[in-house]
């Protein structure tokens with residue numbers, strides 16, 4: 001039977017890769033709903049090609065989309081708006097699969113709604129899990145949602161873990177013979193830069209990742225290693241594992257997407273060409289496998305695989321994320337919010353690249369940490385952290 005798919009963030013890098021996979025399997029999947037925040041022209045073209053039943057945009061873009069759809073004779077497509085619209089499609093009874101591919105905290109409530117509605121949720125929006133880890137994981141258990149990792153590292157870990165691991169109650173220590181997770185990182189475009197060179201880098205340079213083509217925010221996060229920090233937190237929640245059982249390994253070729261070590265001395269790695277279509281297809285079809293256009297790995301062409309320890313002096317964001325995970329409570333939400341604000345300021349050339357981690361650190365020291373049991377507390381911490389980060393930026397610029 002055909003699966004009905006909702007793609008939150010369809011115009012983004014992950015959204016586009018998702019469409020590419022669905023297009024290859026028209027008998028297995030249909031697009032029920034899509035959302036976009038900007039690039040409404042592109043959204044209209046997606047509507048023309050995939051004929052969803054519902055499209056979601058910000059309220060002030062409804063008229064623009066409506067005109068486009070009218071011109072394309074697609075006025076039968078329902079338009080919903082804002083967060084309420086995103087939540088409505090995420091939990092819609094006719095939806096089987098939700099691709100959570102909005103970037104940042106904006107994806108939290110829609111993703112959580114999909115989980116609470118017991119959907120198969122393909123999680124790309126790592127910030128949502130970083131903010132609400134325990135709540136999101138508990139909701140997945142309580143509502144029998146299938147929360148499948150799309151982030152390539154977590155998808156790799158999922159593939160290397162015992163098949164029934166997701167259901168294990170780990171108490172922080174890995175179970176079922178697993179001893180450690182090795183989370184790989186490319187090291188980003190500035191892996192070999194000195195601190196002085198890091199101070200000078202431009203947004204354009206930061207957005208040019210050597211191995212992956214991605215949205216702007218995650219590209220900057222990859223360059224600061226905050227992406228790895230967020231992924232460390234993501235891994236702890238997804239696999240109910242304490243942070244000291246997760247080691248970050250810099251692996252510049254991005255061929256191994258992460259590894260799992262076992263007590264008997266085995267290390268299992270998942271490898272492949274760096275293309276998000278592989279983890280997306282895996283999460284879509286699991287436990288089956290479906291075809292993608294991604295070519296098989298050519299090991300004869302890939303002459304060398306290298307591994308290094310991350311340098312937390314030049315890339316302090318990784319250390320800040322680990323500390324936030326250790327501290328628990330709303331610290332990861334504070335870290336995430338401050339980082340979102342700082343990255344946006346860097347992209348607007350208001351601050352330097354090296355200021356991003358500084359602002360995150362200052363914000364973590366300013367906003368007080370507390371328990372993250374209530375969603376309201378997390379959202380409140382997010383708002384306070386944004387205000388504190390804006391303050392720090394203001395002081396830095398004056």
Ligand code: NAD
Nearest residue numbers: 009010011012013014036037102103106124125126214215
């Ligand atoms: P992107 O910037 O290319 O796309 C983001 C999407 O979210 C767009 O469709 C945009 O319209 C929408 N969006 C942005 N702000 C919004 C808001 N305030 N409200 C509603 N919608 C909004 O980002 P991306 O690279 O596709 O990444 C999406 C998510 O997937 C991120 O959380 C990222 O960390 C994660 N991820 C991406 C990759 C990758 O290779 N691109 C890999 C792993 C994980």
Ligand code: MG
Nearest residue numbers: 151152153231
């Ligand atoms: Mg990743």
